[in-house]
Structure formats: C-alpha cells, structure tokens
Amino acid sequence: MLRVLKFIKPYRIAVFIALALMLTELFVELFHPLLMAKIIDDGILQGDLSVVMKWGGIMVGLSFVAFAAGIINSFFAAHVSQSFGFDIRRAMYEKIQSFSFANFNFFPTSSLITRMTNDVTQIQNTVFMSLRIMLRAPLLVIGGVIMALFVNFRLALFVLIAVPFLFFFLVWVMRKGSGLFTAVQQKVDGVNNVMRENLGGIRLIRAFLRHDHESKRFTKASGELQDKTVRALRLMEIAMPILLLVMNLTIIAVLWFGNIGVQNNNARVGEIVAIVNYVTRITGALSILSFIIMAFSRAKASSTRLAEVLEEEIDLVDIEQAKEMETVDPPHIEFDAVSFRYPGTNTTVIEDISFEVKPGETVAILGSTGSGKSSLFQLLPRLYDVDEGAIYIDGQDIKQLKLAYLRRLIGYVPQESLLFTGTVSDNLSWGKENATMEEMIEATKAAQIHDTIERLPKGYETRLGQKGINLSGGQKQRLSIARALIRKPKILMMDDSTSALDLKTEGKLLQALKKYECTTFIITQKVSTATEADKILLMDDGMLLEQGTHESLLKESSLYQKIYESQFGEEVSYAKTAK
Numbered sequence: 001m002l003r004v005l006k007f008i009k010p011y012r013i014a015v016f017i018a019l020a021l022m023l024t025e026l027f028v029e030l031f032h033p034l035l036m037a038k039i040i041d042d043g044i045l046q047g048d049l050s051v052v053m054k055w056g057g058i059m060v061g062l063s064f065v066a067f068a069a070g071i072i073n074s075f076f077a078a079h080v081s082q083s084f085g086f087d088i089r090r091a092m093y094e095k096i097q098s099f100s101f102a103n104f105n106f107f108p109t110s111s112l113i114t115r116m117t118n119d120v121t122q123i124q125n126t127v128f129m130s131l132r133i134m135l136r137a138p139l140l141v142i143g144g145v146i147m148a149l150f151v152n153f154r155l156a157l158f159v160l161i162a163v164p165f166l167f168f169f170l171v172w173v174m175r176k177g178s179g180l181f182t183a184v185q186q187k188v189d190g191v192n193n194v195m196r197e198n199l200g201g202i203r204l205i206r207a208f209l210r211h212d213h214e215s216k217r218f219t220k221a222s223g224e225l226q227d228k229t230v231r232a233l234r235l236m237e238i239a240m241p242i243l244l245l246v247m248n249l250t251i252i253a254v255l256w257f258g259n260i261g262v263q264n265n266n267a268r269v270g271e272i273v274a275i276v277n278y279v280t281r282i283t284g285a286l287s288i289l290s291f292i293i294m295a296f297s298r299a300k301a302s303s304t305r306l307a308e309v310l311e312e313e314i315d316l317v318d319i320e321q322a323k324e325m326e327t328v329d330p331p332h333i334e335f336d337a338v339s340f341r342y343p344g345t346n347t348t349v350i351e352d353i354s355f356e357v358k359p360g361e362t363v364a365i366l367g368s369t370g371s372g373k374s375s376l377f378q379l380l381p382r383l384y385d386v387d388e389g390a391i392y393i394d395g396q397d398i399k400q401l402k403l404a405y406l407r408r409l410i411g412y413v414p415q416e417s418l419l420f421t422g423t424v425s426d427n428l429s430w431g432k433e434n435a436t437m438e439e440m441i442e443a444t445k446a447a448q449i450h451d452t453i454e455r456l457p458k459g460y461e462t463r464l465g466q467k468g469i470n471l472s473g474g475q476k477q478r479l480s481i482a483r484a485l486i487r488k489p490k491i492l493m494m495d496d497s498t499s500a501l502d503l504k505t506e507g508k509l510l511q512a513l514k515k516y517e518c519t520t521f522i523i524t525q526k527v528s529t530a531t532e533a534d535k536i537l538l539m540d541d542g543m544l545l546e547q548g549t550h551e552s553l554l555k556e557s558s559l560y561q562k563i564y565e566s567q568f569g570e571e572v573s574y575a576k577t578a579k
C-alpha cells in the first residue's frame, strides 16, 4: 500500500490541513458528553438554570465550530483524493505506454482497464475517507475510553475491557478480508474481459447466432463476481452484529453497576449518562472503523494490483548510449541470421533468416498463413527483440538506435486497419501531427482514397467510428495506408494491407508508392502484388525458402511456380515460355 501512497506526497500540506480540521471535530465530539454531565449534575439536578444556559451555550458554539471544520475538511479531502487518483492514473498510463509486448503478455487488456479505473477509484475513495473519518474513528475510540476513565474510573473499566477485544477482532476481519477482495477484483477483470470481447464481436455473435452461448459466458463471469463479493461482504457483515452485541452488554453493565454506584454514593447520574454516551459514540466509531477496515481491505488488494503495473520491469528500452543517425535517403536494411520466439513460448517462429534490401527497393514477402510474415515485420520497429542474429539499418544494429528515432523512420500499416474515433483528418494527422491539408491530400491521393473521402457527407471532416460513418474494409485499409504515407517514412511496411483492394486500385496504389522515397516491405498473399517488387522473399514455417526477383524465382523456384500457377492458372506456361 505504501508503494502507491507515495503519490500523496505532493499534497502533504492539504493533508495536514484536513487532518487538523478533523482533529477539531474530534475534540468537540469528545467534550460533548463531559459538558452534558456538567449540565445534568450541576445544573438540572441542582435546579441552577444559569449553569444550564452557560454550558448549553458553549455546547452549541462548539457544535458550530465542528460543523464548519467538517465542511472545510471535506473540501480538502476531496481535493487530495481526486488529485491523487489523477496522478496514479497518469503514471499508470505512461507506464503502460512504455510496455513491451512481452510485458503485455502478463497483463490482459481487461485487467489493465480494471486497474486503471476500478482499482484507482477504490484507493481514491479510501484516501477521501481516511482524511474525512479514518483517523477520527480510532482517535474517538481511544479518546472516548480515556474520557470515560476520567469521568468515572470504576464504571469505565467495562469499556476498557470491551474495546481492545473488539479492536483485535476487527484486525482479524481485515486480514481475512484482504485476500477475499483480491479475488473480487480478479472477478471484476473477468466480467470486463467477457464484456470487451462481446461488444467487440457483436456482429459475429449475431451472424453466428451465438447470443445464448455469450449470455451463458457473461452470466458465469458475473455470477463468479457475485459469489466472491458475497463471501467477502459476509465476513464484513458478521463483524457488525458482534460489535453491537458487545457494546450493548457494556452499556447494560454500566447501567447496572452505575445504579448500585449511585445508591452507594460512588457515582453520579450525570456520570452514568456521560459514560453511556461515550459507549454509544465509541460503538459508532467502531462501526465506522469496521466499514473503514472493509474499504482498507479492498484498497490493499487494489494497491497491490496497481503496484504490480507501476513496478513492472520494462524489457525493451533504449540502451545507455542509444543513437540517432542522419537519415536523409531511404536506408539499406539487412537481416542477419535472425531467429525469434515469442516471449514465454518455446516455438521458434522465425528461424535463421538473412536477406538484404538496397536503399529505396521494394521487397514483397510471400508465404502461407502462419508462416511468420507478420512476426518478421514486428522485429524491424522493435515491437519485439530478435533472440539471435541482428537487424541493421545502414550498417547500424537497430538495438543501438533510439527507439523513438527508429520508429519515426517507419510508416507501419498493420494487418487489421485500426482507425480511431474522430474525423477523417483527425485520423490522418494521427500519422503526422499538424499535417497541412496539402499533405493530407497528397497522401490520400497516393493511397487512392481521396475521391472516396471527397464524396463523404462532410469530406475530410466526416466523423468515423461510433456515432459516425463506418468505412468498408478496403476504404479503411487505404486510409491507414494514407496515415502511414503522410509521415513521409524512410521505411514503409505494409502487412497484407492491400488484401481488400481490387487489382486495378491496387495497381494504381503500387504505382503511386514509387514516388515515395522509401525502402518498402509489403506482405502479401497475391503474386500480382509481388511482381511489382524488386525482390520477393518466399517464407514457409518460419524459414526463408527462396529469395530473388519475380523473373528469377519463376525460372528457378518450383514452389514459386506452383504459387504462380495456383493464382494465374494456365498463364504460367506462357510466362515460362516467354522467358
């Protein structure tokens, strides 16, 4: 918990003021029964109205002071807890942004979302409550016992026995509760996960009539959350009746022995009223304490989950002497005996691959599904690090380069075109901040999407995604190509990004790309796309089987001939004889 509570440090002055105000409230609360005893014993029982008026007036005055202190305390408590929550969320966000994909493997997306929202809220609420009432409750208990002893030592002995017993009982409850609440937060992750998948795949669910199946999955996750929460709360709920039972027995004992005391002249009526009043206040404070203990058990579980993210070691960072280079021209790229396994797995998905790409060349990577094409792609922007071998840009090992510099060189078009909620121009300027209209149009014209955008209701200002227009698969692909081109990248990487385009549009696109001065990598399943490239890499099962130009492969590679034949049928024999 301390690991997370350090975020409160910048607000220590506000914390101090809040605590001082809380102590003012506490002071008034502790003095009230004492004043009451004085009014009863010296005023009412003696028939002296002036005593009643005097001490009654002081009581009312102090109540106003406590009231004002309470309101100002709430203000500071809210300020501190909200600012504290804001800072933790920001720190979590920054940390998650720096995660490598290996780090992401340990934290499912839904769990990260729960931690950023639900867990932070738990701690935020606990901080608010701490500043408002937490210290007040235990201090009221301790102060109440001391004051009761001061009023009538003998009668207060019952309180002195009951309170420590209840205190240790509540500590035991907290210990047990903490483990249960960790399980509750895990179940919240589970519900979030099902809901995320469900909303993301809603079209698929309807098309496959999987509503009942999904509904069962949701009911199961939600039921597990209910079950764990009920178990945790049950523990908390037994605490309250036990607390009330013990305190009521204490009150009965005080009244019983107080009565005997009054008859023997060992106690006064006002003292008994004051002690009963203290016991009632202590009971209230203890019940608040059990509530706080519940909140603390939750906050403890949540803070551990936050600390896990904040303290996660990032395994893909700049080395100490990481460099930037002068890159004016498209770079020369070399893969040298590269092998790679996904973190936490034993299967080699890229095995001993070597090839070179000259500056400005276009390379097509062709291979069956699952052959490792996308995995190979992710190694160049260092989304993952190679396990063996090295990748060089203009002769420089990419591990020696600053990550930010390396990634700035690259325009990446992923296999699934992901657009963000916002306008078309928002999505384009996501590739290059402050891009001008001319730059946008240049990129969209090259990506063959300009005319389509012009035809949208509000052109470049049309909203996409939720509450906006949904583009077709091919339109999305072209827009995400434009988003990469707008950066004027030195290295362009397209992961099967033309799969949804018809041959004519694709041809125009590939032609337009030639104007861009960059070294280009294109993953494709289509031979027609590969023929446009300067070099073709043929991959299978993580290995590079062949490499060469379209002509040389058609002549020498039986595998390439087979792929060519499967896509172009009879034309292959023509192609062979033509050579």
Ligand SMILES: Nc1ncnc2c1ncn2[C@@H]1O[C@H](COP(=O)(O)OP(=O)(O)OP(=O)(O)O)[C@@H](O)[C@H]1O
Binding pocket: 342, 345, 349, 367, 368, 369, 370, 371, 372, 373, 374, 375, 376, 415
């Ligand atoms: N994040 C991951 N963790 C573990 N294994 C993975 C991961 N992503 C892919 N793989 C495995 O790596 C292998 C290569 O996958 P990859 O996505 O690189 O193939 P691909 O050639 O791009 O396929 P496709 O043409 O279908 O996109 C597959 O066996 C796949 O199961």
